Structure formats: structure tokens, C-alpha cells
Amino acid sequence: MTTKPLAFILDLDGTLVDTLGDFVAVLGLTLADLGLPGVDRGFVERTIGRGGENLVRQTLAHVGAKPGLFDHAWALYQEHYAAVNGAHAAVYPGVVEGLELLRATGRPLAVLTNKPAAPARELLRRKGLDGYFSHVFGGDDFPRKKPDPLPLLKTCEALGQRPASTWMIGDSRNDAEAARAAGCPVVLVTYGYNHGEDIRAVPALRHLDRLDEISACVRA
Numbered sequence: 001m002t003t004k005p006l007a008f009i010l011d012l013d014g015t016l017v018d019t020l021g022d023f024v025a026v027l028g029l030t031l032a033d034l035g036l037p038g039v040d041r042g043f044v045e046r047t048i049g050r051g052g053e054n055l056v057r058q059t060l061a062h063v064g065a066k067p068g069l070f071d072h073a074w075a076l077y078q079e080h081y082a083a084v085n086g087a088h089a090a091v092y093p094g095v096v097e098g099l100e101l102l103r104a105t106g107r108p109l110a111v112l113t114n115k116p117a118a119p120a121r122e123l124l125r126r127k128g129l130d131g132y133f134s135h136v137f138g139g140d141d142f143p144r145k146k147p148d149p150l151p152l153l154k155t156c157e158a159l160g161q162r163p164a165s166t167w168m169i170g171d172s173r174n175d176a177e178a179a180r181a182a183g184c185p186v187v188l189v190t191y192g193y194n195h196g197e198d199i200r201a202v203p204a205l206r207h208l209d210r211l212d213e214i215s216a217c218v219r220a
């Protein structure tokens with residue numbers, strides 16, 4: 001039996017906000033600066049979710065860049081990301097309604113993303129979502145990122161709740177693996193990015209097509 005949720009941790013990219021367009025634009029600008037060929041949207045969609053550094057590394061390898069370019073590429077990427085952040089991104093349908101439902105439970109909500117904390121907080125602010133969360137943690141707030149359980153355990157600690165009572169809501173097996181290892185029940189949304197694989201194959205308490213379908217889980 002799953003314990004009643006006393007707190008919620010939500011992923012950002014692919015769960016709250018569709019940021020694929022931002023990643024595509026930022027990588028395009030970064031690669032153009034480096035005189036390298038661009039990458040297609042499908043590649044970006046399959047590769048996001050493990051943090052920006054991983055995305056830049058995978059992209060450089062994908063386009064056959066010479067070794068040793070990472071530091072320069074990462075600096076350019078971060079500069080472009082700060083400028084573009086949110087311009088090609090949209091809050092998914094059902095997210096505001098879902099956050100309202102979660103807020104109405106009176107339980108605290110946190111964001112835990114692999115995106116660095118500064119652009120994550122700025123994106124939430126630009127999209128009007130920042131008011132829902134007591135804590136926002138990014139990929140650079142802890143020594144390890146999801147799918148490692150450490151960031152989830154630290155977020156539970158900050159929320160003052162045991163992992164068994166803290167639900168993780170995410171869009172990828174990264175979130176599910178981190179949650180399982182931390183001991184948090186997991187709910188998965190079906191509309192995000194899951195490394196090109198069907199998220200329904202990943203075990204979860206529930207798979208939601210919209211975040212506001214969470215009402216069926218929290219009402220009981």
C-alpha cells in the first residue's frame with residue numbers, strides 16, 4: 001500500500017513546461033558559433049533530461065566535433081540559454097489546473113530538475129509558475145543528478161517529509177529510477193520526453209495524460 005502523499009516533488013522540463021523549442025534554439029545558436037552543423041529536433045528530444053552538460057557533450061559527439069571543445073561550447077550554451085530561456089517554451093495544458101489541485105491539498109510542492117537552478121527559477125518566474133513551490137532545486141544544487149536518488153532525498157529533507165510520503169511527478173525513467181531508489185512513490189506524465197521510449201512501459205502509481213488528472217490520486 002502506498003502511503004498518503006504529504007508532499008510533492010515535480011520535475012520541470014517535459015512535466016511542467018515544454019522546453020524542447022528552447023533547447024533546439026540554444027543548441028542551434030551554440031553550434032553556429034562553433035561553425036558546426038546543426039542537430040534536428042528529434043535528436044534533441046531523445047537527448048534532453050540528463051542536464052545541460054550531458055546534452056552539450058552528446059551533441060558535440062553527434063556532430064563529430066573535435067575533442068576538447070566542451071568547455072567553450074558549455075560556456076556559449078549557458079550564455080545563449082540565459083537569453084533564450086522560455087521564449088520557445090510553453091506550460092503544458094492541465095499544468096496550472098494540476099498545480100492548483102495540488103496546492104489545494106495543503107501539502108508543500110517542490111521542483112527538482114536536472115536543469116541548473118538559476119535558469120530553472122527564471123523559467124518558472126517567466127511562466128508565472130514560481131508561486132506554487134516552497135523549494136526549487138536544480139541539477140547544480142547537489143553533487144549528483146537524477147537518476148541518482150541523492151537529489152530526491154535532499155529535497156524530501158528540505159520538505160521535512162519521509163520519501164515514502166513524498167510523491168515524485170515526472171516525465172522520464174530518470175525521474176522514476178531516482179524515485180524508486182530514494183523510496184518515493186512515482187507518478188508519470190505521458191506527454192514529456194523519455195529518451196525516445198514509451199513512458200507507459202515504466203512502472204508508476206499512475207500515468208497521466210494531463211497533470212490535472214492527479215485529482216483522481218489525491219482525492220482519496
Ligand SMILES: O=C(O)COP(=O)(O)O
Nearest residue numbers: 013049050051113114115
Ligand atoms: O535535462 C535537463 O536540463 C532538464 O531535465 P528535467 O527538468 O526533466 O530534469
Ligand SMILES: [Mg+2]
Nearest residue numbers: 011013014171
Ligand atoms: Mg523531465
